[in-house]
Amino acid sequence: MSKKTKAVGIPTIDLCMESSELAEKVVRACEEYGIFKVVNHGVPKKVISRLEDEGIHFFAKPISQKQQAGPPTPFGYGSRNIGSHGDMGHLDCAVREYIEAAREVACKILDVVAEGLRVPDKLMLSRLIRDAHSDSVLRLNHYPANWDPQASKSNSSIGFGEHSDPQILTILRSNDVSGLQICTHDGLWIPVPPDPNEFFVMVGDALQVFTNARFRSVRHRALTNTNSGKARLSIMYFGAPPLNSWITPLPIMLSHKHPLYKPFTWAQYKQAAYSLRLRDSRLDLFKAHPQPHPQHPITHLITASP
């Protein structure tokens, strides 16, 4: 059964439930919220805790050392290359097993989505992120304990600004420190209570396009960590297709509808994303029928005539 997490309303979905019920629940959660929590995901606790421990160890290093771990753009040193110094062997191993586990969760969800949407080729979506050239990424974010917004230059309580994830699907996990918020369809920001043992699944922009906007990517942000004496560590697996893949509404989503988006490649989308600000809605650039600017009503012209 899918039950609502009381304080928030975000659905919790048991991945072990019977497949047609699961498909229905997942599709509904993707339509209504663009985010849900999965339980019974089958990922061993050890896989999660090993990467978490390595992440904590990494972020505790001096900045100069962390900066050596990866290019500062576009992802900064929290990205794929983390830990290229010191205990690289360990970290590589922890990263690899975590990525495999998160990819399996993402693929399972995408197969369930395909079933729920009656896509004839059930593996079509998961194949994109299983592809050897998949552009998927793992990111670890670290929010220091007892952050004082006033002491920081920005004086902002927003740690990671409002955005939707551009990829197909995000598998997010954090330790037990809160901070993540999502924006509902009514524009309300609500906190997502952390659950270190489970994963949150978020619909990304590419899945919005594949479903011709039947699913909408969830807008979310993370607050700075002002109230906790413990650092917040979040781990995101972003499931993405290969760079040359076409992102376009699936034929099954077009039986009674026009395509809302022009076809584009994942490489083109990424390029557009980097040219805009984080919060901008990049999908607007790829809309099939841009809305014309509102015109003045013609009656004004008529009343003005002699």
Ligand SMILES: O=C(O)CCC(=O)C(=O)O
């Ligand atoms: O750190 C978090 O909880 C969210 C981060 C996020 O949204 C992202 O990295 O895309």
Ligand SMILES: [Fe+2]
């Ligand atoms: Fe995000």
